[in-house]
Amino acid sequence: MSEEKKMTTETAIKQESNTAQEQNTTQELSETWAQDALADLEDWIEEQGIYIRQ
Numbered sequence: 001m002s003e004e005k006k007m008t009t010e011t012a013i014k015q016e017s018n019t020a021q022e023q024n025t026t027q028e029l030s031e032t033w034a035q036d037a038l039a040d041l042e043d044w045i046e047e048q049g050i051y052i053r054q
Contacts, residue, residue, distance in 0.1 A: 045052065
C-alpha cells in the first residue's frame with residue numbers, strides 16, 4: 001500500500017510541475033519585468049521592517 005501511495009504522490013507532483021511549466025511558457029513577460037521585480041522585492045523587505053538607504 002505504501003508503494004501505491006508513493007506512486008500517487010510522485011504522479012501528482014509531476015502533474016503539478018508540468019502545469020506550472022505550461023503556465024510559465026504561455027505567460028509573456030512585460031518589458032519592465034526587472035523593475036517590477038525590484039519594486040516587489042523592496043516592498044517585501046520594507047514589510048519585514050528593514051529600510052534601505054537610497
